[in-house]
Amino acid sequence: MTLKYISTLVGAVAMAGSLLIGSTAAAEETKVGFIYVGPIGDFGWTNRHDIGRHAVQEEFGDKVKTGFVESVKEGPDSERVIRQMAADGYKLIFTTSFGFMNPTLKVAKQFPDVKFEHATGYKRADNVSTYSSRFYEGRYVVGKIAGKMTKTNIIGYVGSFPIPEVVRGINAMTLAARSINPDVKVKVAWVSTWYDPGKEGDAAKALIDAGADVILQHTDSPAPLQVAESRGVWAVGQASDMAKFAPKSQLTAIVDNWNGYYIARTKAVMNGTWKSEDTWGGFKAGMVELAPFNKAIPSDVVELANATRKGIEDGTILPFAGPFNKQDGSVGAADGTSLDDGTLLGMNWYVEGVEGSLPK
Amino acid sequence: MSGFDWITPVILTVITAATPLVFAGIGELITEKSGVLNLGVEGMMLVGAVSGFITATVTGNYFLAVAAAALAGAIMAFLFGILTLSLMANQVATGLALTLFGVGLSALMGQNFVGQPVAALAKLDIPGLSDLPFIGPILFGQDGLVYLSFVMAIVVSWFLYKTKAGLILRAVGDSHDAAHSIGYSVIGIRYLAVMFGGAMSGIGGAYLSLAYTPMWAENMTAGRGWIALALIVFATWKPGLVVVGAYMFGGITILQLHAQAAGLNVPSQVLSMLPYLATVFVLVLISKDQSRIRKHAPACIGKIFHPAA
Numbered sequence: 001m002t003l004k005y006i007s008t009l010v011g012a013v014a015m016a017g018s019l020l021i022g023s024t025a026a027a028e029e030t031k032v033g034f035i036y037v038g039p040i041g042d043f044g045w046t047n048r049h050d051i052g053r054h055a056v057q058e059e060f061g062d063k064v065k066t067g068f069v070e071s072v073k074e075g076p077d078s079e080r081v082i083r084q085m086a087a088d089g090y091k092l093i094f095t096t097s098f099g100f101m102n103p104t105l106k107v108a109k110q111f112p113d114v115k116f117e118h119a120t121g122y123k124r125a126d127n128v129s130t131y132s133s134r135f136y137e138g139r140y141v142v143g144k145i146a147g148k149m150t151k152t153n154i155i156g157y158v159g160s161f162p163i164p165e166v167v168r169g170i171n172a173m174t175l176a177a178r179s180i181n182p183d184v185k186v187k188v189a190w191v192s193t194w195y196d197p198g199k200e201g202d203a204a205k206a207l208i209d210a211g212a213d214v215i216l217q218h219t220d221s222p223a224p225l226q227v228a229e230s231r232g233v234w235a236v237g238q239a240s241d242m243a244k245f246a247p248k249s250q251l252t253a254i255v256d257n258w259n260g261y262y263i264a265r266t267k268a269v270m271n272g273t274w275k276s277e278d279t280w281g282g283f284k285a286g287m288v289e290l291a292p293f294n295k296a297i298p299s300d301v302v303e304l305a306n307a308t309r310k311g312i313e314d315g316t317i318l319p320f321a322g323p324f325n326k327q328d329g330s331v332g333a334a335d336g337t338s339l340d341d342g343t344l345l346g347m348n349w350y351v352e353g354v355e356g357s358l359p360k
Numbered sequence: 361m362s363g364f365d366w367i368t369p370v371i372l373t374v375i376t377a378a379t380p381l382v383f384a385g386i387g388e389l390i391t392e393k394s395g396v397l398n399l400g401v402e403g404m405m406l407v408g409a410v411s412g413f414i415t416a417t418v419t420g421n422y423f424l425a426v427a428a429a430a431l432a433g434a435i436m437a438f439l440f441g442i443l444t445l446s447l448m449a450n451q452v453a454t455g456l457a458l459t460l461f462g463v464g465l466s467a468l469m470g471q472n473f474v475g476q477p478v479a480a481l482a483k484l485d486i487p488g489l490s491d492l493p494f495i496g497p498i499l500f501g502q503d504g505l506v507y508l509s510f511v512m513a514i515v516v517s518w519f520l521y522k523t524k525a526g527l528i529l530r531a532v533g534d535s536h537d538a539a540h541s542i543g544y545s546v547i548g549i550r551y552l553a554v555m556f557g558g559a560m561s562g563i564g565g566a567y568l569s570l571a572y573t574p575m576w577a578e579n580m581t582a583g584r585g586w587i588a589l590a591l592i593v594f595a596t597w598k599p600g601l602v603v604v605g606a607y608m609f610g611g612i613t614i615l616q617l618h619a620q621a622a623g624l625n626v627p628s629q630v631l632s633m634l635p636y637l638a639t640v641f642v643l644v645l646i647s648k649d650q651s652r653i654r655k656h657a658p659a660c661i662g663k664i665f666h667p668a669a
Contacts, residue, residue: 210621
């Protein structure tokens with residue numbers, strides 16, 4: 001009850017802030033709003049979106065006014081925050097977390113003139129686009145490295161919530177690792193949060209105690225990398241280059257880059273050419289990048305990683321190409337086929353090699 | 361690998377998870393025992409976390425860092441005291457405001473420190489003792505704050521129930537009018553109690569930013585201040601039970617992560633919910649027996665004291 005009250009108050013205070021920003025905006029400015037699930041100082045997911053917001057502001061200068069509300073709880077409460085932004089004259093609103101999906105659509109119905117962009121979701125409307133990165137392409141490259149670097153043949157994965165986006169990453173990494181090292185097993189610890197440094201670190205400790213010597217994460221703080229560094233195992237950074245937190249341990253990091261997309265969509269709104277569409281870009285679109293490789297990675301592994309990345313970019317390597325099995329032994333994809341985007345977007349099963357059962 | 365090798369690492373992880381809760385819980389316990397409800401624990405922890413982190417980064421001195429965290433928490437609590445004790449503002453609303461203020465203030469203070477690592481607080485290392493199998497790392501291999509958390513719990517327990525000052529504090533919390541009529545400075549005592557609570561919350565926050573996950577990130581307490589508040593009710597205002605509760609909360613969280621890593625097919629959501637389920641369960645139990653609550657709960661909690669009345 002109290003927590004709920006607090007989040008409401010936080011929302012209200014943040015809103016007051018955005019209203020204040022709004023009232024100073026001149027009439028001809030295009031107002032572009034961002035709804036963040038975490039704090040902009042999380043050094044991960046939200047931080048990268050906010051860097052995208054800065055890029056928009058820099059690109060268009062006086063012609064655009066950007067605003068944001070951070071640490072918005074997913075679920076019903078976010079609806080109020082989004083609606084307030086729409087009512088406040090924002091012409092383009094990016095809602096940057098999966099859990100904002102239904103609230104975004106609900107508000108979009110009430111504000112047909114405002115354009116909405118929802119990250120990582122799958123529901124669209126005339127004024128709601130969806131966009132996401134093919135993070136799994138990065139995971140696939142990382143899987144090749146992890147499969148080569150592990151000595152215990154156990155890779156640990158700190159998961160946030162068992163949604164398709166996260167499951168897809170686990171599967172892509174597992175397929176890649178096992179393609180070069182069939183003995184690899186992947187252990188997953190779900191923490192039921194996107195951001196709780198303490199808990200994320202604890203999950204990494206649990207995985208290392210269970211034998212993992214490479215730690216991947218799909219949560220937003222660098223805590224798992226710190227744990228990996230102090231325990232002397234490998235890790236992969238998430239969303240930002242986190243090498244500062246694990247100079248010895250970070251193999252690489254999967255870095256999000258939203259700048260180009262945000263600038264293009266803002267331009268489309270200003271020109272009146274904005275259309276509802278679904279964008280799902282990976283390495284090729286520049287939406288996924290890899291941080292510099294750790295010097296400790298042997299050169300043949302670096303070559304393998306670079307070749308894999310190039311293959312994904314030019315389409316000769318498809319991360320979800322068969323043949324491979326699901327965890328239960330049934331066929332995931334047959335030889336000569338590859339999973340289509342629809343299947344990837346709804347992925348709710350593990351591939352062979354992942355241990356434990358997927359929480360429903 | 362023998363069957364019980366996993367126990368030591370699990371216990372070590374539980375200790376780090378529980379220590380911030382022990383600090384914040386013990387501090388708030390004293391505050392509440394004096395009859396003041398300060399819901400600003402989360403905010404005080406965050407300001408303590410960032411103050412400790414900044415001091416450690418700038419000076420490299422961890423003793424100073426912990427002292428700065430305690431001071432920062434106490435200053436936050438002092439602000440709360442001015443509003444609720446001197447100006448007689450509503451304690452619940454002021455406490456909530458203190459948390460909101462703390463979230464924002466800590467983010468502002470830490471702006472230039474996001475994304476910077478700091479060395480973790482050193483752990484005790486006694487040659488021989490710390491290397492003992494099983495108990496060595498647990499008993500003799502912790503950082504100083506873990507030992508301090510136990511010392512504080514014992515000191516607070518002794519203070520409350522074995523000293524005259526503790527008796528006065530409890531008297532102020534149970535009946536401020538009676539305490540006032542026999543000449544005790546209710547407001548002064550409450551200021552001290554509130555500031556002690558703030559200092560402990562600050563140290564609890566610093567444990568997060570210096571030892572648990574040695575870094576500063578906005579909102580890094582992630583709700584632990586609220587858990588600490590729940591702990592006090594859970595513990596029916598008894599210091600020993602606050603420690604037990606903190607370790608139980610930490611323990612269940614860690615055990616469920618280890619169960620997952622071990623591949624046990626337990627739904628993680630059920631396990632995540634267990635600590636809170638346990639709190640509700642205890643609340644039901646203690647509310648069945650009102651005398652147990654009345655015996656330890658401060659009767660004047662949350663009530664504003666008007667000296668003239």
